[in-house]
Amino acid sequence: MKLHDHFKVFLSDQVNLNSTRITQLESSVGAIKTAVRSCGWGVHVMGFGEQGSWAHATIIKPLPDKEFDADLLVFVSPKEGWSARDYINKLANGLEAMGAYQGKIRRYSHCVTVEYAGERRIDIAPCVRDRTYEGQYEVCNRTTDSFELSAPIAYTDWVKSKNGIAGGNDLKKVTRLLKYLRDIKGNFTCPSFLFTTLVGNQIQEYDRESKDFADLTTSLKTLVGRLDDWLQANPYVPHVPNPKLPSENQSAGWTETQYANFRDKINLYRGWIDDAFNEPDRQESIAKWQRVFGAKFGESEARQSARVSAPIANKGFGASITDLVERLKTYGAAALMADLSRLPKLPYVQRPKWRPASSQVTVKLSATLHSGENSPEIRKTVSLEPLQPGYWLKFTPLSGVGLPFTSEYTVHWRVTNTDEAAYNAKQLRGDYYAGNRGASRIEELRFRGIHFVEAFVVRNSDNRLVGKSEPFYVVIQ
Known part of the structure; x- marks a missing residue:
């Protein structure tokens, strides 16, 4: 959207x-x-x-x-x-x-x-x-x-002319958005003057009144798509002349490594932008735009979505059911299946940032209950089991045959809280975390609600996502 x-x-x-x-x-x-x-x-x-x-x-x-x-x-x-x-x-x-x-x-x-x-x-x-x-x-x-x-004056006039073709000051706004993207990601190098030229070069005189520049979001999609196409057609550092001073090569400061990385990242973000633009569901689209621009995009609406019990807890279950935890305890997991499927799609839950590998592996989670962060195991626990606050859960990722993953892989944990208690405490999370017990992760049970933990397994050699677990739903009474 x-x-x-x-x-x-x-x-x-x-x-x-x-x-x-x-x-x-x-x-x-x-x-x-x-x-x-x-x-x-x-x-x-x-x-x-x-x-x-x-x-x-x-x-x-x-x-x-x-x-x-x-x-x-x-x-x-x-x-x-x-x-x-x-x-x-x-x-x-x-x-x-x-x-x-x-x-x-x-x-x-x-x-x-x-x-x-x-x-x-x-x-x-x-x-x-x-x-x-x-x-x-x-x-x-x-x-x-x-x-x-x-040629400072002529170059500024060139930028203004390109902005005029796009209309609505959209070139200026897109350039600001892309510079913001560069700064918050911090994973590619492109000086501002070079970035401005690369983006401006994607606008031609025939683009006046074009539907490709109908509004800001469409202009963003168009310009990043065209830039990516141009970069993919140039596998090595290209000559990028100053459009008003051809003797100046603005890309002269790039190394081949820096350029290859820039080319790869623009290709990645182009895919994310297209995905967010084409997504018909509003909340899912917010989440996908957050993957591009970070959690500040649509932040207020995204956070409000965490209050999952308020609109749905009482549907058909009587006034005594005040939240999803109470519904689960009263009627069992079958009464929650439709609602549970919505939780990983909440917009503040950060979407995966890795490209998927061509083949995927099974990832399972094992969880054990502990009385303290460094205490011994009390017992094993299962998804959707109601638990008391104040305890700790340790999650361990296992392959489909029950073995731990080798050092060829890194496990990233997506830990997400939902509902009123976490919302009021500003502890919704939804981001990725490293293991804090080797590849495993231990978390304290704090806020009433139904929360979830997932493991994402990434291959170190190419930074590809090879598998993810199903959500492990943590129910805190």
Whole structure:
């Protein structure tokens, strides 16, 4: 499903740079412009220009405890006798001499950076105009002491033109979503300027008014699908020219290993996006979009779904049945079969993140009851057996013939709580956990409700899912 309502909230609350940070950025940049003009570094300042994500309106909120950055170009007239590194060094010296920037200045290869105590950083890049011919733009490489051709204004105009073809600012929004995906997953490398070009290249003039860009979610599906097709057609690092400066290869910084990984991850996420988009069930679609973008997507609706007893406990069973636990104790497991089948499909339950192996193996679970986390076994227990809180259950994965899995495999445990007690305690979980007793896992019985535990067995050599257990339903009275 497209879930426009959730995408709108998700962009506003989780992805877009919030208004407080935008205000801080604008205030800092205003002060920096004044400082650059007045610090006496010896050149004529012609003007300023936004660059990168800030200029393209694709800047996103940083991850927790991370800073965000913005790029500011300072256009200057050429200074006779100055080499490229002089523009960087003299600008840094001038700003360092001003009290407001003492201790905040850092010098890098192409810019002077003002750092604001881990909150934000502003990169100031001198750009020399008309040094050897009219209309020329050059940035300065302090490391190599060389001038490098640049086309910042033309590139920004190119991004805006592609966004105009897509319509609805959807290219900007898709780019923000993909940068957010990159940051939260943390498992592939692609600089923002390269990502912007790769995505923008997938939009052509004939796409104006196309149904492939009918709305944000459709645009996301279209662009990731086209990007994946292009990547799969290029098994080795491709040449990606700056569309407005063909001599610049934007992919030059990629190694073959980094590119192969990026190519693989985009292919994986393309499949997840298509799956979520095509899913007709709303709750299942929320869960599949969460697999792409994390638990913050549709979080409120997903959490509300955990309150499984409220709408169904009394259906046809009388007012004395207050929740699923009471129904189970009164009428037995047969009265719960339809409801139990819904539990693993709740939207906050994280969907598997591994590609399935071509052949699957049987995975069974054995569970033993313990009085404490490190206490000896009291007895074995079975799925749907009502248990008292305060005890512990140890789960052990076994093959179809009752043997443990070898070190060729890793067992991941999906542990999910449901219903009012866990909901109120904000302990719904639904994520994956490593074993805490070798491949086994021990869990405390805490919240009244019917919860479930599953084992997912992944082959280490190729990170493929080779099997999963049926849910083991844990009933806590």
